[in-house]
Amino acid sequence: MIAQLIVRNLFHRKLRTLISVLAVGVEVALVVVMVGLTTGMLQETAKRIEGIGADIMLQPPSSSVFLAFSSAPMPVRIRDRLMTIEGVRAVAPVLLQSSTSGGLDVVYGIEPESFRAVSGGFVLHEGRELREGYEVLVDDWYAAARKLRAGDTLRLFDHDFTVVGVVEHGKGARLFVPIRTLQQMFGAADKASLFFIKCARAEQTPRVIEQLRALFPRYEIRPLKDLLSMMTTSSLPGLDAFHRSMIALAIVIGFLVILLSMYTTTLERTREIGVLKSLGASKAYIARIFLAESALLCAAGILVGVGFSYLARAVLTGLFPTLSVQITHEWLLRAAAIALGAGLAGAAYPTWLASRRDPIRALAYE
Amino acid sequence: MEPILKTENLWKVYRSSKVEVPALRGVNFEVYPGEFVTVMGPSGCGKSTLLYVMGGLTQPTRGRVLVDGNDLATLSDAERTRLRRHKIGFVFQRFNLLPTLTARGNIAIAQHIHGNGFDPHRFATITRMLGLTERLHHRPAELSGGEQQRVALARAVIHEPKLLLADEPTGNLDTRNSEIVLGMLRQLNRELGQTIVMITHNPEAAAYASRVVHMRDGVMVDGIPAD
Numbered sequence: 007m008i009a010q011l012i013v014r015n016l017f018h019r020k021l022r023t024l025i026s027v028l029a030v031g032v033e034v035a036l037v038v039v040m041v042g043l044t045t046g047m048l049q050e051t052a053k054r055i056e057g058i059g060a061d062i063m064l065q066p067p068s069s070s071v072f073l074a075f076s077s078a079p080m081p082v083r084i085r086d087r088l089m090t091i092e093g094v095r096a097v098a099p100v101l102l103q104s105s106t107s108g109g110l111d112v113v114y115g116i117e118p119e120s121f122r123a124v125s126g127g128f129v130l131h132e133g134r135e136l137r138e139g140y141e142v143l144v145d146d147w148y149a150a151a152r153k154l155r156a157g158d159t160l161r162l163f164d165h166d167f168t169v170v171g172v173v174e175h176g177k178g179a180r181l182f183v184p185i186r187t188l189q190q191m192f193g194a195a196d197k198a199s200l201f202f203i204k205c206a207r208a209e210q211t212p213r214v215i216e217q218l219r220a221l222f223p224r225y226e227i228r229p230l231k232d233l234l235s236m237m238t239t240s241s242l243p244g245l246d247a248f249h250r251s252m253i254a255l256a257i258v259i260g261f262l263v264i265l266l267s268m269y270t271t272t273l274e275r276t277r278e279i280g281v282l283k284s285l286g287a288s289k290a291y292i293a294r295i296f297l298a299e300s301a302l303l304c305a306a307g308i309l310v311g312v313g314f315s316y317l318a319r320a321v322l323t324g325l326f327p328t329l330s331v332q333i334t335h336e337w338l339l340r341a342a343a344i345a346l347g348a349g350l351a352g353a354a355y356p357t358w359l360a361s362r363r364d365p366i367r368a369l370a371y372e
Numbered sequence: 373m374e375p376i377l378k379t380e381n382l383w384k385v386y387r388s389s390k391v392e393v394p395a396l397r398g399v400n401f402e403v404y405p406g407e408f409v410t411v412m413g414p415s416g417c418g419k420s421t422l423l424y425v426m427g428g429l430t431q432p433t434r435g436r437v438l439v440d441g442n443d444l445a446t447l448s449d450a451e452r453t454r455l456r457r458h459k460i461g462f463v464f465q466r467f468n469l470l471p472t473l474t475a476r477g478n479i480a481i482a483q484h485i486h487g488n489g490f491d492p493h494r495f496a497t498i499t500r501m502l503g504l505t506e507r508l509h510h511r512p513a514e515l516s517g518g519e520q521q522r523v524a525l526a527r528a529v530i531h532e533p534k535l536l537l538a539d540e541p542t543g544n545l546d547t548r549n550s551e552i553v554l555g556m557l558r559q560l561n562r563e564l565g566q567t568i569v570m571i572t573h574n575p576e577a578a579a580y581a582s583r584v585v586h587m588r589d590g591v592m593v594d595g596i597p598a599d
Contacts, residue, residue, distance in 0.1 A: 007477070007484035014472035281468045284429060285527070286457020287485045288450065365429045369468065 012299045015275070022267060023303065029263040030307020030345050033256045035314035037341040038333055040252045042319065044245060046332035052233045057176035059125045060098070060202035061211045063233070064088070064218060065226040069200070079197030085120075088201060091217050093210035096123035099198030101188045105162050105181065111148075113162065114179040115188030124204040125177055132156045133171030136184055142167040143182040145175035151327040163191055178202075180328060202230075253344060260307075260348030264300055268356035272296065272363075279360050280368025289361035296360050300353030301346065308342045315341075376440055376534055376567050377403040377426060383434035384421050384590075395421040397590035398435070403535070408561040408568045410578040413587035419571040420539055422587070426569065427460050427537045428452040440534050457486055461528030461536045465543035467520040469512040475523045476508040479530050486531040498526045501563070502556055518549030525556060529566060536560070538570040542577050554580040 016023045055063070066080050079101065088097045101115035114121075118136045122128075128135065131146055133156030142162065144154055149172045154160060158169045167183065189195050203218075205211050211229055218227045272279070279292060315338070319331040384396040395418040403409050413419050424430050426437055428444050437444040440459055444452055469478045479499070483490055499505055502522045512520050521541060528536055538557065542550035558580050560566040570581060578584045586593045 007481055010477060011470070011473060011481065014477075018472045277468060278470055281470065282481075282485070283453070284427070284456070284462045284464075284468075285482050285485050286453055286460075288453050288457075291485065366424050369429075369464065 008295055008298060012295060012302060015271075015299060016302065019271075019274075022270070026263055026267040026303045027306045027310055030260055030304055030349060031310030031314050033260040033263075033348070034308055034311020034341045034345050035318055036259070037253055037256045037344060038311070038315040038337055039318045039322075039331060041249060041337050042315070042331040042333045043322070043329070044249070045334075046330035049332055050330035054176050055178050056230050056233055058178045058202055058230070059204070060230055061205045061208060062203040062215060062218065063226075063228045063230055064201040064203060064222065065199070065228075067224040067226065069226045079194045079199055080201075082196045082198050084198075085201065087221065088203060088218075091214055091221070093205050093207070093214045093217075094203055095206040096120060096204040098124040098202045098204075099185065100178075100200050100202065101185050101192075101194060101197060102199040103163065103188055103192060111181055112179050113142075113181040113183060113188070115185035116182050117185050121182075121202075124202045128171070128177060129174035131172040131174065133169070136170060136182060138184045138186060140165055140167045140187060141170045141184060143171045143173050144169055145173055145177070145180045147175045147328050148180040165191065256341075257344060257348045260304075260345050261352040264303065264349040264352030265355065267303070268296060268300055268353045269359075271299070272356045272360040275360075276363065276368045276371035279363050280365045280371065283363070283365035283368065292361040293357045296357040297350065297353055300349050300357075304346045304349035307349070308345050311341065311345065312338060373404055374441070375402040375438070376405045377401075377569065378438040379422075379426065379435065380438075381435040382422070382425065382432050382437060384418070384425055384430070385433045394590055396425065396432070399587075399590070399592055401585065401592055403567060403569055405534075405567050406561070406565045407583060408558065408570070408581045410570045410572055410581035410584045411587055412572060412575070412578050412584055414573060417587045418590040419573075419587055423537050423539050423569070423571050426535075427462060428456045458531070459534040461531070461533035463521070463524050463528045463536065463538040463541045465540035467512070467517070467524045467544070469520055469523055469527075471512050474509050474511055475504060475515065475519075475526075478512070478523055479508075479526045482527045482530050488531070491530075494530060494532070498530055501559065502526050516549065517545050518552050521545060521549070521553050522556065525553065525560070529560060529564075534567060536566055536568045538568060540572055541570065542572070542574065550574075550577065 082099045085097045085099055088094055098120040099117065100121070103113045103115065105111045105113050116136070128143065136143055142160055144160070148154070152160070154169050154172070156169055156171055159166045160169055161167070162181070162183070185198070189197060203214070205214050215227055215229060218225070282292060315333055319333060322329050322331055379399050379401045382396050382399040383394065386393045386395055399422060411419050411422065425432050426439070428439070428447070432445055435445070439455060442455055444455070447455065470481065473481065479495065480490060483495070499508060502525055504519070504522055504526060507515060507519055512523070515523065541557070542553055545553060554577055557568055557570065561568050570577070572578055
């Protein structure tokens with residue numbers, strides 16, 4: 007009976023119900039998409055670095071696992087010492103620079119030969135490998151997003167680069183230029199930001215890491231098979247705070263929308279409350295009606311929010327093919343719990359008011 | 373026989389800022405099971421206040437109200453709600469139906485609140501007696517005033533209350549519908565033995581009752597047998 011009353015009340019005020027449901031939907035989608043965007047980008051970056059095929063990454067002391075924030079070049083000649091370590095088969099120095107032309111992209115300055123030795127080489131979709139000068143290789147996602155073909159010109163760091171080839175994605179960065187070009191442009195002759203190390207056999211990795219730690223005690227030495235688990239939002243300063251801010255914003259939206267909606271509902275239905283009380287409805291009975299109505303609004307909003315999230319992902323990745331939005335069941339559930347919690351908290355005050363309303367005043371309400 | 377309803381020196385004083393307005397000033401009144409009593413009086417004489425106090429919707433300032441032996445003045449809010457749920461039915465001048473529910477839903481929700489579940493036999497008896505069988509799937513907005521008041525009547529008696537309190541039940545109805553509703557109240561009283569206390573200022577409506585009492589300035593002024 008209560009269910010019938012609730013559903014009919016919700017349909018009685020269609021526009022208010024629709025607005026409330028949409029607002030809760032936006033709340034859910036805000037959480038899911040924002041978290042999905044950041045974790046998606048991190049995980050996708052980690053996968054790309056793992057996809058290089060190296061076993062170990064060596065960086066200067068206090069370097070971030072997020073390569074876009076790395077600089078602090080090391081001398082390339084460190085490679086010679088690395089090659090003397092037993093079990094090391096190949097070492098590829100990489101100089102990193104972040105390009106902000108059309109988004110934040112990490113550009114790898116590489117030596118084509120050593121990078122091939124570590125990674126097994128690029129899979130070319132078109133064009134040729136890097137040689138020297140102002141040449142750039144782009145991966146297929148970047149090429150699709152920017153509509154680039156081999157032979158086109160791409161402006162990076164205020165220079166025109168010739169796109170010499172389009173390669174399969176998943177080799178660390180989306181853009182590769184000769185290391186010497188990057189060194190000259192940024193006054194970092196014979197410097198590298200990191201070294202990718204390939205072991206002769208994968209099982210030798212722990213032993214090589216031990217030796218590296220002995221030789222380079224303060225350096226960041228990371229096995230790449232663990233990179234995926236290291237690339238979490240808590241590894242990046244500020245990102246957790248950003249997540250918390252987004253969630254707080256979502257909670258406020260859900261709380262206020264349901265508070266306002268249920269407050270106007272209780273005002274509008276004051277006489278109805280009086281009638282129910284005259285029939286002997288207890289405070290708990292009245293409270294159950296309004297809380298259940300709020301929960302139903304939230305549930306509908308959550309379903310809409312899940313739909314919004316997938317729609318937003320489709321639109322975002324359609325507009326920006328290099329973006330990755332990771333929607334997980336865990337965060338869908340969390341967003342649903344946040345929406346439901348905020349909604350019920352928002353409904354608490356109007357429900358309290360409704361349940362305590364004086365029946366005679368309520369019956370006389372115009 | 374014990375009265376089903378008894379008031380003893382009943383006072384109700386409304387306080388508005390520093391002004392005290394006594395609506396009831398020592399009302400003594402008794403209703404016995406199976407009676408149909410009308411309380412008549414001019415506007416502002418305290419009739420509706422008396423009805424609300426007798427129905428446990430508000431507390432008296434002083435005095436006692438006994439409903440089926442329970443002194444409302446000593447009951448907590450929750451206990452008065454429980455008593456109302458099981459022993460009292462209300463009919464209001466403005467029908468007060470829930471606009472989103474059908475006639476059937478409006479009647480059924482009273483049974484739901486009562487807590488004994490849906491009783492199809494009682495439901496059929498009452499709706500047939502009140503001539504609502506064909507109108508049960510309509511919402512209040514689709515019903516005439518007389519039909520709405522009959523739905524309100526069905527809702528008030530569906531859980532077999534000991535006492536039916538009607539506050540100007542024909543106040544919003546035309547003459548024809550007033551006669552129908554009053555006839556049904558009398559039918560409920562005679563056929564089902566329903567005890568009824570009706571408030572009205574209309575002498576024609578009062579004539580349907582078995583006993584008429586008059587109120588003026590918050591007190592009962594007499595008790596006159598109507599037959």
